[in-house]
Amino acid sequence: MNRKGGLFSQERVKQYVSHTDSTAAKQIQTILAAALRKPAGRPIVVVCIGTDRSTGDSLGPLVGMKLRQLQLNRLHVYGTLSDPVHAVNMKDKLSEIHKLHKNPFVIAVDACLGRVKSVGSFQIGEGPLKPGAGVQKDLPEVGHLHINGIVNVSGFMEYFVLQNTRLHLVMSMATVLAEGLSLTDRTEWRQERLNPFQKLTGRL
Template identity: 50%
Template sequence: MSTNHRLFGKKNSPMRVHMEEATAIEQIVKQLYEMTEPHLKRDLVVICIGTDRSTGDSLGPLIGSKLENMNLKRFYIYGTLEKPVHAVNLVERIAEVKEKHSRPFVLAIDACLGRMNSVGKITLAEGPVQPGAAVQKKLPSIGDIHMTGIVNIGGMMEYFVLQNTRLHTVMQMAETIAKAIGETDALLPEKTASPSLLHSLRLKPQILLRSKNEPSM
């Protein structure tokens, strides 16, 4: 669970849209595509942070499970209802991502508390997110870019607020974000092999041909 928009510097110029806007998904897709398109040679990783033990903090795992069921071609998904990424295992999962992926480009997703008139808004911006900041937990920042959804009002009794957040709000927001990421994935081209790998593949037929022509010992 992150804090609200006050964490973001002015230079980030975050995109902010309410989940009920008619063009919400379209706006998110456009922004997310522009952010990820320059990094197509890297592994694109989505880390959905949160836990299903708290209604307000279940946004990330809900999104992760929806994305996992989409069989995406470009985005690798971490953080689902079955295998959540949360405060207890965040450091371990970050290490896992770094080990499994070549120069990962990470989109971090987390729920967020904010002002009353901001509930329902989704933010997408450059830079990392600070998980746990809203409930005074010191966790490592994560993400090359981040997306947050404001699920309820912040300012006091954050744990109580999270536990009493409307599931409908979280589910609606999760659906909007998951659809946007799915549509972005469909627009991105298939991942191609690295130049060094392509070079080695082009050499293989020549190597095989030479080996066949060589006299046996």
């Protein structure tokens, strides 16, 4: 879990998507598609951070598990309920990713705490996130792009709040985010298969 609005809060524009919006998955796909125009041709790696030992912090592994159950073409997924990416193994997992993928574009997914009105929303922004900042852990920054799932309210006894986050909310958010990432995967795969003339004209 990271702290919402941290290092890059004043430097880069962040976009918010409510998981209860009927078009949430499509909104996520649209935002990601725009961001992925820059790293064309690079492998796209999704690092889903968190642990199943904390309800609120299980958002990332739940998203990773749902994505792993799909047949993805472009996205490489790390961090699931059975094989999580968390504080203990973070550095080793990141090292492994960079050995397996040449110059990857990394999308980091993590849970965070925020304002009451933002609970249940996804915050998407450029640049890395700082895992563990919300629970005073010193971990490496992750991602060229980050997606924070705001699962509960920050400000007081945050570790306790994270532990007591409603599972229903986390599961619902994970389903929507996994759908948005799956749509992104299909769009990127389709774009990759276009012939040169189609890429120039923009015709599908």
